[in-house]
Amino acid sequence: xxxxxxxxxxxxxxxxxxxxxxxxxxxxxxxxxxxxxxxxxxxxxxxxxxxxxxxxxxxxxxxxxxxxxxxxxxxxxxxxxxxxxxxxxxxxxxxxxxxxxxxxxxxxxxxxxxxxxxxxxxxxxxxxxxxxxxxxxxxxxxxxxxxxxxxxxxxxxxxxxxxxxxxxxxxxxxxxxxxxxxxxxxxxxxxxxxxxxxxxxxxxxxxxxxxxxxxxxxxxxxxxxxxxxxxxxxxxxxxxxxxxxxxxxxxxxxxxxxxxxxxxxxxxxxxxxxxxxxxxxxxxxxxxxxxxxxxxxxxxxxxxxxxxxxxxxxxxxxxxxxxxxxxxxxxxxxxxxxxxxxxxxxxxxxxxxxxxxxxxxxxxxxxxxxxxxxxxxxxxxxxxxxxxxxxxxxxxxxxxxxxxxxxxxxxxxxxxxxxxxxxxxxxxxxxxxxxxxxxxxxxxxxxxxxxxxxxxxxxxxxxxxxxxxxxxxxxxxxxxxxxxxxxxxxxxxxxxxxxxxxxxxxxxxxxxxxxxxxxxxxxxxxxxxxxxxxxxxxx
Amino acid sequence: xxxxxxxxxxxxxxxxxxxxxxxxxxxxxxxxxxxxxxxxxxxxxxxxxxxxxxxxxxxxxxxxxxxxxxxxxxxxxxxxxxxxxxxxxxxxxxxxxxxxxxxxxxxxxxxxxxxxxxxxxxxxxxxxxxxxxxxxxxxxxxxxxxxxxxxxxxxxxxxxxxxxxxxxxxxxxxxxxxxxxxxxxxxxxxxxxxxxxxxxxxxxxxxxxxxxxxxxxxxxxxxxxxxxxxxxxxxxxxxxxxxxxxxxxxxxxxxxxxxxxxxxxxxxxxxxxxxxxxxx
Numbered sequence: 131x132x133x134x135x136x137x138x139x140x141x142x143x144x145x146x147x148x149x150x151x152x153x154x155x156x157x158x159x160x161x162x163x164x165x166x167x168x169x170x171x172x173x174x175x176x177x178x179x180x181x182x183x184x185x186x187x188x189x190x191x192x193x194x195x196x197x198x199x200x201x202x203x204x205x206x207x208x209x210x211x212x213x214x215x216x217x218x219x220x221x222x223x224x225x226x227x228x229x230x231x232x233x234x235x236x237x238x239x240x241x242x243x244x245x246x247x248x249x250x251x252x253x254x255x256x257x258x259x260x261x262x263x264x265x266x267x268x269x270x271x272x273x274x275x276x277x278x279x280x281x282x283x284x285x286x287x288x289x290x291x292x293x294x295x296x297x298x299x300x301x302x303x304x305x306x307x308x309x310x311x312x313x314x315x316x317x318x319x320x321x322x323x324x325x326x327x328x329x330x331x332x333x334x335x336x337x338x339x340x341x342x343x344x345x346x347x348x349x350x351x352x353x354x355x356x357x358x359x360x361x362x363x364x365x366x367x368x369x370x371x372x373x374x375x376x377x378x379x380x381x382x383x384x385x386x387x388x389x390x391x392x393x394x395x396x397x398x399x400x401x402x403x404x405x406x407x408x409x410x411x412x413x414x415x416x417x418x419x420x421x422x423x424x425x426x427x428x429x430x431x432x433x434x435x436x437x438x439x440x441x442x443x444x445x446x447x448x449x450x451x452x453x454x455x456x457x458x459x460x461x462x463x464x465x466x467x468x469x470x471x472x473x474x475x476x477x478x479x480x481x482x483x484x485x486x487x488x489x490x491x492x493x494x495x496x497x498x499x500x501x502x503x504x505x506x507x508x509x510x511x512x513x514x515x516x517x518x519x520x521x522x523x524x525x526x527x528x529x530x531x532x533x534x535x536x537x538x539x540x541x542x543x544x545x546x547x548x549x550x551x552x553x554x555x556x557x558x559x560x561x562x563x564x565x566x567x568x569x570x571x572x573x574x575x576x577x578x579x580x581x582x583x584x585x586x587x588x589x590x591x592x593x594x595x596x597x598x599x600x601x602x603x604x605x606x607x608x609x610x611x612x613x614x615x616x617x618x619x620x621x622x623x624x625x626x627x628x629x630x631x632x633x634x635x636x637x638x639x640x641x642x643x644x645x646x647x648x649x650x651x652x653x654x655x656x657x658x659x660x661x662x663x664x665x666x667x668x669x
Numbered sequence: 670x671x672x673x674x675x676x677x678x679x680x681x682x683x684x685x686x687x688x689x690x691x692x693x694x695x696x697x698x699x700x701x702x703x704x705x706x707x708x709x710x711x712x713x714x715x716x717x718x719x720x721x722x723x724x725x726x727x728x729x730x731x732x733x734x735x736x737x738x739x740x741x742x743x744x745x746x747x748x749x750x751x752x753x754x755x756x757x758x759x760x761x762x763x764x765x766x767x768x769x770x771x772x773x774x775x776x777x778x779x780x781x782x783x784x785x786x787x788x789x790x791x792x793x794x795x796x797x798x799x800x801x802x803x804x805x806x807x808x809x810x811x812x813x814x815x816x817x818x819x820x821x822x823x824x825x826x827x828x829x830x831x832x833x834x835x836x837x838x839x840x841x842x843x844x845x846x847x848x849x850x851x852x853x854x855x856x857x858x859x860x861x862x863x864x865x866x867x868x869x870x871x872x873x874x875x876x877x878x879x880x881x882x883x884x885x886x887x888x889x890x891x892x893x894x895x896x897x898x899x900x901x902x903x904x905x906x907x908x909x910x911x912x913x914x915x916x917x918x919x920x921x922x923x924x925x926x927x928x929x930x931x932x933x934x935x936x937x938x939x940x941x942x943x944x945x946x947x948x949x
Contacts, residue, residue: 139818213923226921228700242883243819246748270819290823320707323743324883330705341922356926359940452703453920453927456937473718487714491902492703493937495909495916499902507717542712542899566708 138261143271143304144296148183150192151262151304158258160595163602165609166635174591175584182583187303191262194583195310196347198303207299210343214302215279217342218272221334222280229452229492233327234334237319238273241266241326247318252569252596253311265318265328268308271295272331306345309335313574313593314449315535320566333575336450346450350576354446355454359461362438363408364446372441375411376434379419388660393422396469397433403471404432404505405443405462407479407622409579413669414625414646417478420653420663424509427656428517433471440465443482444622448489449575459490463500473501475508478647480536480621481575488541506537506620509652510546513553519657522554527614529555529651530604532597532628533568534621547620547648554655561600569596571619573627586630594631601628601643611642614666620648638668674866681873688880701911709733713899720901739763754809758802764795792842800835803828827878834871841868 135158142151156170178188187198201207220226221234247265248254254263261267270292277283278293295301309332316329339345358364367375376393384390394400404425410417418434425432435441439461447455463486466474476483487502494500512518531551537543544565551558563569571578572594580589605615617632619625628645637643644666654663713719736742741759744752768791775788807828810816841864902908916934923929928936 216923220921224700225918228915228918229703230705232696232699232702233705240883243816243824244744244748244751245815245819246744246751248815250747266819287823290821290826292821316707321743321747323737323741323747327705327707341924341927344924344926351926453922453936456933457940460938488704488706490703492701492908492912493916494902495913496904499904499909501718501720503717503719504714507715511717539707541714542708542710543714544708544711546715566710 140267140271140274141294141296144298144301146298146300148189150189152190152260153177153192154257154260154592158260159591160256160258160599162595162599163606165641166598166602175587178583186583187307189300190304190307191260191311191588193311193585193588194307195580195585195588196306196345197582198306198345201299211297211299211302213343214338215297217338218276219280220342221338222276227334230330230334230337233330236325237327237330238269238276240324241269241273241322242324243270244323246323247321247326247328250317250321251312252315252317252572253313253593256595256599257592262308263311265312268305268312268335269326269328269331271301271305272335275301305335306339309339310347310577310580311593313535313570313572313577315570315574316539317535317567317569320539333449337452340451341453347576347580347582349580349582350446350450351454354444354576354579355451355458358439358442358444358446359454359457362440363442364444365408365412365442367408367411367441369436369438369441372408372411373436375415376436379415379422382415383419383423386661387423387663389423391422391426393426394433395436397431399470400431400433401472402430402432402475402508403440403466403469403473404434404475404477405440405482406434406477407444407482408442409444409622409626410477410479411441414622416650416663416665417622417647420647420649421477421505423653423656423659423663424512424518424649427658428512432475433469435465435469437465437468440469443476443479443486445482445485446576448481448485455485455489456493459486459493460498462486463490463494463498463502466500467497473503475503475505477505478620478622478625478649480534480624483543484536484540504537504541504543505649506543506546506550509649510550513550513652518652520554520652520655521657522556522655524655524659524662525555525651526557527616528557528559528605528608529616529618530559530561530601531564532561532571532601532617532619532624533564534619534624535568535570535574536621538568539566550648550652551618554651559604561604569600571597571621571624571627572631573623576623578623578626578630589627590630590634594627597628598631598635601632601637605641605643609641611640613642615641615643616651616664617643617645618648618651619645633668644668671866674869677873678869681876685876685880688877692880700915701908719899720903751806751809754802754805756802757798758806761795761797761799761802764791765799768792768795789842793839796835796839796842800832800839803832803835807832830871830874834868834875837864837868837871841865 138151154174156173159170159174161167175193177192178194182194185199186194187200188194201210224231243266245266251263251265254260254265257263274292274295275297277291278288278295279297283291312329312332314329314333316327319327319329340351354364357366361368373395376395380391380393404421406418445455445458447458474486476486483504487504513520529551531547572589577589577593601617608615617628619628625645625647632638632643632645646664650664653659713722716722741752741756744755772788810820900908902912918933920927920929920931920933920936
């Protein structure tokens with residue numbers, strides 16, 4: 131029996147109740163194509179335990195991304211609401227928030243509430259159009275709070291411009307969680323005819339919570355940026371451990387492909403300092419290995435760095451905190467300066483691209499304004515101008531490309547990866563939609579590494595659902611497990627999210643859908659590789 | 670009465686100009702924000718050594734803006750049901766603006782008595798188109814629940830006032846052109862009838878409102894680095910000078926990891942002294 135869903139209104143955000151405003155059920159979810167077209171019976175995420183419910187805020191949708199403790203008293207609630215209001219004032223102040231003031235104000239003022247953005251949002255659509263996930267839901271609430279509590283326009287004008295939101299602790303707590311139900315893919319912003327950016331509003335809300343109230347997901351803050359600033363990498367890898375990994379990579383290359391390569395580390399004056407997401411060393415070491423094989427094959431002047439901060443490309447501050455973002459970006463540039471390299475090159479990590487190459491451009495001055503670029507133009511040059519000897523026949527299996535949002539919509543790097551794949555993969559096929567209109571993997575803005583309580587289930591079954599649908603549609607005529615298929619995801623976080631959705635639905639075991647990066651395909655096509663580079667072993 | 674109407678009308682034009690100038694100044698004086706663009710296609714980041722490449726996208730932006738404004742392309746592609754009403758409304762508005770410009774030119778160059786009938790058809794057609802589109806949007810905003818719950822009451826009042834202005838304008842122009850012209854021209858110009866007077870008053874209200882409306886936000890989408898701002902921060906450039914000024918601003922945020930009170934430059938380049946959470 132299908133029960134009618136309760137309609138959620140904007141003012142419901144303020145309701146005093148521990149019960150979630152919504153709970154997404156299996157019936158709500160966007161249907162998937164074959165072989166997953168049978169109606170799911172299992173709820174998309176498990177309910178929190180009674181103990182968790184008692185201690186943590188989960189009254190938005192029954193999910194906890196933040197593990198936000200419940201205030202112990204009314205006084206504490208009031209204090210937190212007051213801090214929220216002070217933070218909001220700072221967010222709207224040119225002096226306090228010069229870094230994003232202009233686009234934030236533009237986004238808050240320009241929305242005409244046409245809801246064009248709603249259908250562009252993969253979370254909203256995948257969840258069966260849950261009102262709270264609509265891109266304009268939290269933005270409109272924020273607008274009304276600003277009208278009522280910051281601008282204080284008088285009774286009549288406030289009433290006319292919308293003053294129905296009560297600012298209390300439930301509102302603040304739900305907004306904090308809601309800021310982590312959007313992957314910042316900014317597909318909504320791309321679709322907005324007026325240029326209002328709900329992704330930015332979400333990001334600014336996250337920032338306000340972090341910078342003013344000290345509220346952020348543990349995986350992004352304590353185990354993320356704080357750990358990176360303390361030990362050098364968000365994965366916790368130390369310099370010594372990194373050097374050990376490089377030795378392991380060299381041995382691995384010799385053992386598997388019978389090549390002895392000396393991977394350059396801390397080579398002063400090299401042309402290129404290549405920085406990988408350190409998650410690659412932990413989970414997909416074949417990716418930095420492929421880079422090393424390719425770069426050495428063409429004799430590039432390049433190096434890795436074992437210096438603290440020099441072997442980690444990630445910068446989680448990009449998603450939630452300007453200060454942490456700036457600190458990490460500066461540390462990364464300092465390493466390059468010290469090594470006297472000519473430029474920094476980012477490996478397969480989307481947000482690190484956008485963060486250090488694009489966003490940080492407006493905080494780096496004098497000799498800190500250091501040349502930074504993507505690996506993609508260089509790789510395109512090597513592949514498409516025949517600087518590498520490649521045999522596309524070695525990649526004669528179905529390949530599709532997942533576009534990391536940070537490369538395409540957020541940076542305008544759209545074509546090099548396609549030209550590479552068309553050159554080396556005879557069975558390359560595009561997902562629909564792709565390029566600038568791509569869908570997020572569902573792991574964007576930190577979601578790929580956030581696993582608090584039932585958040586991982588929410589991600590796998592809701593925010594990644596559209597990507598899963600796309601992958602299945604793309605391979606719909608080659609689902610036979612005897613046919614190998616490869617989802618190319620040239621971004622560490624995207625790879626993590628795609629690994630999790632393929633794994634949760636057993637798509638490797640049952641349908642041979644594999645995943646990996648871009649350089650792995652290039653290395654796999656290299657003529658002088660005696661054995662295939664891609665090993666087709668699930669990890 | 671005539672003098673008062675003229676005072677309000679010319680006053681509203683002056684207000685419009687001043688308010689727009691202030692708004693533009695506010696934008697120009699806004700702090701230089703960090704790069705946060707969206708792209709419509711390939712950018713300079715597809716090139717090696719992109720910082721040394723040409724970054725002139727002014728022509729592309731201008732052309733794109735003209736097409737967007739003329740055809741409302743984004744609505745056409747992404748929200749067709751809305752576009753069906755929005756487009757006639759906007760085309761009507763554009764024609765009305767042009768018509769008013771043409772009337773001004775005609776008034777300066779030809780005797781009022783010889784105003785061609787085509788002018789009247791132009792005006793009526795434009796007003797009708799705007800009205801039909803406006804009524805469509807108004808109704809859609811009422812019947813579509815998704816649109817209604819997010820739309821504050823003030824915007825419904827705005828639409829009602831707009832439709833009344835259009836009806837009033839239609840009546841005033843029709844009355845003015847067809848029933849009083851050309852026999853009593855002097856009397857009308859000095860002592861306007863209530864319908865034209867009221868219409869001029871309504872038009873004045875719109876002139877006062879326009880600088881605060883959504884309409885002009887559209888321009889900022891293109892010219893405030895929201896899209897395709899590939900201009901890099903080069904050493905010694907104007908951009909770098911502005912960034913240096915911003916980096917001297919104090920950091921005021923209060924969370925423990927921030928180190929509030931210091932300047933941006935210091936906070937970003939020093940490692941935070943984060944209080945230890947103590948033994949676990």
